[in-house]
Amino acid sequence: MSQESVNSFGAKDTLEVGDASYEVFRLDKVEGSQTLPYSLKVLLENLLRTEDGANITADHIRALGGWDEKAEPDTEIQFTPAxxxxxxxxxxxxxxxxxxxxxxxxxxxxxxxxxxxxxxxxxxxxxxxxxxxxxxxxxxxxxxxxxxxxxxxxxxxxxxxxxxxxxxxxxxxxxxxxxxxxxxxxxxxxxxxxxxxxxxxxxxxxxxxxxxxxxxxxxxxxxxxxxxxxxxxxxxxxxxxxxxxxxxxxxxxxxxxxxxxxxxxxxxxxxxxxxxxxxxxxxxxxxxxxxxxxxxxxxxxxxxxxxxxxxxxxxxxxxxxxxxxxxxxxxxxxxxxxxxxxxxxxxxxxxxxxxxxxxxxxxVVPSIAGPKRPQDRIVLTEAKESFRKVLPTYVKNAEGGDVEGASFPASDAPAQGSDPESGGAAPATEGNGSSRPSRKVSVTTDKGTFELDHGHVAIASITSCTNTSNPSVMMAAAMLAKNANERGLKAKPWVKTSMAPGSQVVTGYYDKAGMWPHLEALGYHLVGYGCATCIGNSGPLDDEISQAINDNDLSVSAVLSGNRNFEGRISPDVKMNYLASPPLVIAYALAGTMDFDFDAEPLGQDSEGKDVYLKDIWPSPEDVERTISESISRDLFVADYQDVFAGDERWQGLQTPEGKTFAWDQESTYVRKPSYFDGMTMELTPVEDISGARVLAKLGDSVTTDHISPAGSIKADSPAGTYLAEHGVERKDFNSYGSRRGNHEVMVRGTFANIRLKNLLLDGVEGGYTRNFLAGGEQTTIYEASEAYQEAGVPLVILGGKEYGSGSSRDWAAKGTRLLGVKAVITESYERIHRSNLIGMGVLPLQFPQGESADSLGLDGTETFDISGVTELNEGRTPKTVHVTATKEGGETVEFDAVVRIDTPGERDYYLNDGILQYVLRSLVTA
The missing domain is CATH 3.30.499.10 (Aconitase, domain 3)
Structure with missing residues (x-):
C-alpha cells in the first residue's frame, strides 16, 4: 500500500535494479540504525515509510534508531504489516x-x-x-x-x-x-x-x-x-x-x-x-x-x-x-x-x-518432547526412563498412592490428564528389573489379535508445517522406511500411521526418489496435504482399539512430527503426546510403544532372524543429501504453484453466492451472522467498575488456548453437540470445533469445553464443567452456568495461573470468553497473543500482584468479586492497578491491587470501544 511519507529524515531515495526503479526509504539516514538488530531495522523502515506526523512521528523514528537495548520496553510504535x-x-x-x-x-x-x-x-x-x-x-x-x-x-x-x-x-x-x-x-x-x-x-x-x-x-x-x-x-x-x-x-x-x-x-x-x-x-x-x-x-x-x-x-x-x-x-x-x-x-x-x-x-543430540508440552525435551536415550517416570501420573491406579510391587518417585505430581480415582490394574515387572503400571488388554481388529497396554503408540503421524516443509527430515524418514521395509520390518498393528505433507512438492520428490512404495509398505500412505494430526484432525482410531482404550482407561500415546502436543488436542482417546522428527515417528511406529530403548532393544528381526536395531536402518546424512539433490528441483515447485489459486474441478464447481454483502442462510450450522455489532451506535458507552462478579472457572498454570477453545472433535453430550443435534446434524457430521468457527452458537458452547480442562472449583472432574452459585453451587456445564448468570445479570471472572492463554493465536478463546459474559480475567501471567485478544473483545486482563496467586491470597473461587478503578480509563489514562475485593460466603474479604495489562494507548482505545472491531468501524464511518 503506497502512501506519502512526511520524510522528516530525508530518507526517500531511488533504488535501481536491472531495468526497474523503486522508491525506497534509506535506514542510514537515521542515527543509530547501523547497529540495530535486523528485526528492528525492518520496523525502522516501516516507520520511515509510513511517517504521517500524527500516529507515526519523527520522535518515534528517533526512539527506534536510538533504541536502548537494556531498557524495559516503554515506547509505543505503530507497525503496518505489508x-x-x-x-x-x-x-x-x-x-x-x-x-x-x-x-x-x-x-x-x-x-x-x-x-x-x-x-x-x-x-x-x-x-x-x-x-x-x-x-x-x-x-x-x-x-x-x-x-x-x-x-x-x-x-x-x-x-x-x-x-x-x-x-x-x-x-x-x-x-x-x-x-x-x-x-x-x-x-x-x-x-x-x-x-x-x-x-x-x-x-x-x-x-x-x-x-x-x-x-x-x-x-x-x-x-x-x-x-x-x-x-x-x-x-x-x-x-x-x-x-x-x-x-x-x-x-x-x-x-x-x-x-x-x-x-x-x-x-x-x-x-x-x-x-x-x-x-x-x-x-x-x-x-x-x-x-x-x-x-x-x-x-x-x-x-x-x-x-x-x-x-x-x-x-x-x-x-x-x-x-x-x-x-x-x-x-x-x-x-x-x-x-x-x-x-x-x-x-x-x-x-x-x-x-x-x-x-x-x-x-545437539537426538530428542523428543512430551508428553504434553513442546518445551519438555527428552534426550532420546533417556526416553524410556522418562516415559516410565511420568506414566503413573496418567494411570488411575497410581494416582494418589503406590502401586503394589512398583516403585515410583514420590515427587511425581499428577499431571493434567491424570485421574484421581483409583482402579485395579495389575502392575507388570519388566525384564530390566524396574516396574511400571500395566494393563494388557486383548484386542482383535482386521489386522489380527494383539495386546494393548499403557504407553502403546496408537498414532504415529508425519504431519504439520514444522517438519513436513523440511526435505532433510522428510527424506530421512522415507529412507528409514525403505531400509526398514527391505529388512522386513512392519509397523505394529495397533498404530494408526499417516503421512500429511506440507505441500505437493513432497509428493513430487518422493515419486522421483522412488520412496512411496516403501512408505506405503509401513502404512504411510498419503492422507492429505494439511495440518491434520497436529491440529487435532487425527480422525478416529479403529473402533475396537478405541473401545479397549476407553473401557480399560488405557493411557496410550501419540507420536507426531508437529509443534503442538497439548492435552486433549491430538485425539480424545490419547492422553500422552510426543513430538519427534519424521524418521523417529516411523521408528516409534515400528517399536509400537513409548516403553522402548532404541539402543538396547531391537525393532524386530529380518528374514534371517537377525535382530534389527534403529542404528541399522538409520540413513546416513550423506545418502540423504545425495538423494535430495537428485530428486528436488525448481521444476517441481514451478509445476505445483503455477495456478495455485485456481483449485480443482470440485473447487471451481462450488455454487457461490454473489454480491457485496453476504446472503446469510438462517439454517446454516457453519456460517452465521454474529451478534458483536447488534445495537451498536457511534457514541461510546463509558466503561464501568465490575461489581458482584462470580468465578466461572478457577484454572491452574499453562492453560492453553486449546483448553479455552478446543479445535478438535465435538462430543455428542457436550452443549455444542446438543445444539448440533437439535439442529438436525447427525453425529457423523459434527465435524470439529475448528471447522465450525463461523458459527458463534457452536463456539460459545465449546468455550472451556476441552475434555482435559481442570476447573479447580470442582474436585477431580475433567472437562467443561463448573459450579453454579446461583443454584447452591451445583455442578453444571460452563455454558449452562454462563446462561444462568447472564440471565440474572451477574458478571463473571476467570481466575488463572502462569502462562495463561499459551499456544495457538486462537481468537475464539477470547471471543468465546466474551460471549460467556466474562468481564475480567485475573492471572499470574499471560502469553502475548491471548492477552491482546481479550482486550480486542472488550475483556479486561488483570494480573495478581507480583509473587501472589489465587492460592497464596486464599481465593478458592467461591467468592464474589468487586473491581474498582476501571472507570479511570474513561478519563484517557490507564491506571497501573485496580482494586479487587473478594468477599467470601461468610462475609470475610480478601483485598488486593491487580495490575492492569492494557499495555498501550491503542489497547486502551480498543477497550473503551468495547473491542477492536467496534473501534475500526467507528473510525471508518467518521473517516
Whole structure:
C-alpha cells in the first residue's frame, strides 16, 4: 500500500535494479540504525515509510534508531504489516466478521465498500482435512471427499469472499499447509507495490506464521480480530521490544535432525524467558543451516514464547527463492535491497542485543518432547526412563498412592490428564528389573489379535508445517522406511500411521526418489496435504482399539512430527503426546510403544532372524543429501504453484453466492451472522467498575488456548453437540470445533469445553464443567452456568495461573470468553497473543500482584468479586492497578491491587470501544 511519507529524515531515495526503479526509504539516514538488530531495522523502515506526523512521528523514528537495548520496553510504535495471511479455521471467522461489518457500516450510515482489505490478504485452506482413512492407497481421495462434504458451506462462503473483497485470494484445499505455501510461494521477502520497494512483513491468524521468519520476513501470529483490523488498514500497536540475540556456532552431527535442534532451542529459550521479546539468530552457525532448518526454527517461535524468531537474508535465502520458482528479477531485488539497507547477514557482526544466548550446534543430540508440552525435551536415550517416570501420573491406579510391587518417585505430581480415582490394574515387572503400571488388554481388529497396554503408540503421524516443509527430515524418514521395509520390518498393528505433507512438492520428490512404495509398505500412505494430526484432525482410531482404550482407561500415546502436543488436542482417546522428527515417528511406529530403548532393544528381526536395531536402518546424512539433490528441483515447485489459486474441478464447481454483502442462510450450522455489532451506535458507552462478579472457572498454570477453545472433535453430550443435534446434524457430521468457527452458537458452547480442562472449583472432574452459585453451587456445564448468570445479570471472572492463554493465536478463546459474559480475567501471567485478544473483545486482563496467586491470597473461587478503578480509563489514562475485593460466603474479604495489562494507548482505545472491531468501524464511518 503506497502512501506519502512526511520524510522528516530525508530518507526517500531511488533504488535501481536491472531495468526497474523503486522508491525506497534509506535506514542510514537515521542515527543509530547501523547497529540495530535486523528485526528492528525492518520496523525502522516501516516507520520511515509510513511517517504521517500524527500516529507515526519523527520522535518515534528517533526512539527506534536510538533504541536502548537494556531498557524495559516503554515506547509505543505503530507497525503496518505489508500483508495478512490466514488459514481456514481462523480465516472463516475473519471473513464472517468482515461481511458482518459491511452491514454494520451501512446501518451506521457509512459505505459498505469501505470494508475491504487495504493490504493483500491471503487465505490457505489447510486445517479442514481429517484423517478418516489411513493406511490405504485411497486414503487421500476418501479424506478429500469427506472434507468437501463436511465443509461445503464454509468453502462456498470463502469463494464468495474471494469474489466480493478486493486484494483477497484463497488457496484451495489439497494444496498444502499455510506456512509452507507462504515460504514456497506467497512470501516476497522484498515487496514491490505502488512503485515502492520495502521489506515483506506480515501478520497471520495462526501462531506459526513465524515460520516465514526463516526467510528474513518479519511476521508473527495475531488473533483473527487483530488481523481483520490490519486488513482494514489499522496498524498493529506495539512497544519497541527487547531483542534476544541467539548466537549459533558449530554444525550439526550425523544423526541429528532439524527437529532435534528446534526442540533444544525451545527448551533453552523457555528457560531463558522470551515471552513478548523478539529472538534473532546470528553468528557463523547461521550459514550452516539450510533454509528449511531456519524455517523449522522460526515455526516453533510460539513454543518458546517469543513474538518472532528471525534470520537475516543471505545467499542461502536467495538460493531457496530460486529453487522454489521465484523469478530472477525478484531475487535480484531481494539481494540489492538487503545490501542497501544493511539487512544482509554479516556472520562476524554482533548487533545491539538486549540479551544473549548461545548454542553450539555440535552439542545437539537426538530428542523428543512430551508428553504434553513442546518445551519438555527428552534426550532420546533417556526416553524410556522418562516415559516410565511420568506414566503413573496418567494411570488411575497410581494416582494418589503406590502401586503394589512398583516403585515410583514420590515427587511425581499428577499431571493434567491424570485421574484421581483409583482402579485395579495389575502392575507388570519388566525384564530390566524396574516396574511400571500395566494393563494388557486383548484386542482383535482386521489386522489380527494383539495386546494393548499403557504407553502403546496408537498414532504415529508425519504431519504439520514444522517438519513436513523440511526435505532433510522428510527424506530421512522415507529412507528409514525403505531400509526398514527391505529388512522386513512392519509397523505394529495397533498404530494408526499417516503421512500429511506440507505441500505437493513432497509428493513430487518422493515419486522421483522412488520412496512411496516403501512408505506405503509401513502404512504411510498419503492422507492429505494439511495440518491434520497436529491440529487435532487425527480422525478416529479403529473402533475396537478405541473401545479397549476407553473401557480399560488405557493411557496410550501419540507420536507426531508437529509443534503442538497439548492435552486433549491430538485425539480424545490419547492422553500422552510426543513430538519427534519424521524418521523417529516411523521408528516409534515400528517399536509400537513409548516403553522402548532404541539402543538396547531391537525393532524386530529380518528374514534371517537377525535382530534389527534403529542404528541399522538409520540413513546416513550423506545418502540423504545425495538423494535430495537428485530428486528436488525448481521444476517441481514451478509445476505445483503455477495456478495455485485456481483449485480443482470440485473447487471451481462450488455454487457461490454473489454480491457485496453476504446472503446469510438462517439454517446454516457453519456460517452465521454474529451478534458483536447488534445495537451498536457511534457514541461510546463509558466503561464501568465490575461489581458482584462470580468465578466461572478457577484454572491452574499453562492453560492453553486449546483448553479455552478446543479445535478438535465435538462430543455428542457436550452443549455444542446438543445444539448440533437439535439442529438436525447427525453425529457423523459434527465435524470439529475448528471447522465450525463461523458459527458463534457452536463456539460459545465449546468455550472451556476441552475434555482435559481442570476447573479447580470442582474436585477431580475433567472437562467443561463448573459450579453454579446461583443454584447452591451445583455442578453444571460452563455454558449452562454462563446462561444462568447472564440471565440474572451477574458478571463473571476467570481466575488463572502462569502462562495463561499459551499456544495457538486462537481468537475464539477470547471471543468465546466474551460471549460467556466474562468481564475480567485475573492471572499470574499471560502469553502475548491471548492477552491482546481479550482486550480486542472488550475483556479486561488483570494480573495478581507480583509473587501472589489465587492460592497464596486464599481465593478458592467461591467468592464474589468487586473491581474498582476501571472507570479511570474513561478519563484517557490507564491506571497501573485496580482494586479487587473478594468477599467470601461468610462475609470475610480478601483485598488486593491487580495490575492492569492494557499495555498501550491503542489497547486502551480498543477497550473503551468495547473491542477492536467496534473501534475500526467507528473510525471508518467518521473517516
Amino acid at each position: 500483508r495478512v495471511i490466514m488459514q481456514d479455521f481462523t480465516g472463516v471467522p475473519c471473513i464472517v466478521d468482515l461481511a458482518t461489518m459491511r452491514e454494520a457500516v451501512a446501518d451506521l450510515g457509512g459505505d459498505p465498500a469501505r470494508i475491504n482489505p487495504l493490504a493483500p490478504a491471503e487465505l490457505v485452506i489447510d486445517h479442514s482435512v481429517q484423517i478418516d482413512s489411513a493406511g490405504n492407497p485411497r486414503s487421500f481421495q476418501i479424506n478429500q471427499d469427506f472434507e468437501y462434504q463436511r465443509n461445503n458451506e464454509r468453502y462456498q462462503f470463502l469463494r464468495w469472499g474471494q469474489t466480493a473483497f478486493d486484494d483477497f485470494v484463497v488457496v484451495p484445499p489439497g494444496t498444502g499447509i499455510v506456512h509452507q505455501v507462504n515460504i514456497e510461494r506467497l512470501a516476497r521477502v522484498t515487496m514491490s507495490r505502488g512503485g515502492q520497494a520495502y521489506p515483506d512483513t506480515c501478520v497471520g491468524t495462526d501462531s506459526h506464521t513465524t515460520m516465514v521468519n526463516g526467510l528474513g520476513v518479519l511476521g508473527w501470529g495475531v488473533g483473527g480480530i487483530e488481523a481483520e483490523a490490519a486488513m482494514l488498514g489499522q496498524p498493529v500497536s506495539m512497544l519497541i521490544p527487547r531483542v534476544v540475540g541467539f548466537k549459533l556456532t558449530g554444525s550439526m552431527n550425523a544423526g541429528v535432525t532439524a527437529t532435534d535442534v528446534v526442540l533444544t532451542i525451545t527448551e533453552i529459550l523457555r528457560k531463558h524467558g522470551v515471552v513478548g521479546k523478539f529472538v534473532e539468530f546470528y553468528g557463523e552457525g547461521v550459514g550452516e543451516l539450510p533454509l528449511a532448518n531456519r524455517a523449522t526454527i522460526g515455526n516453533m517461535s510460539p513454543e518458546f514464547g517469543s513474538t518472532c524468531a528471525i534470520f537475516p537474508i543471505d545467499d542461502v535465502t536467495l538460493d531457496y527463492l530460486r529453487l522454489t520458482g521465484r523469478d530472477e528479477e525478484q531475487v535480484a531485488l531481494v539481494e540489492a535491497y538487503a545490501k542497501l539497507q544493511g539487512m544482509w547477514l554479516d556472520p562476524s557482526a554482533e548487533a545491539r542485543y538486549s540479551e544473549l544466548v548461545e548454542l553450539d550446534l555440535s552439542t
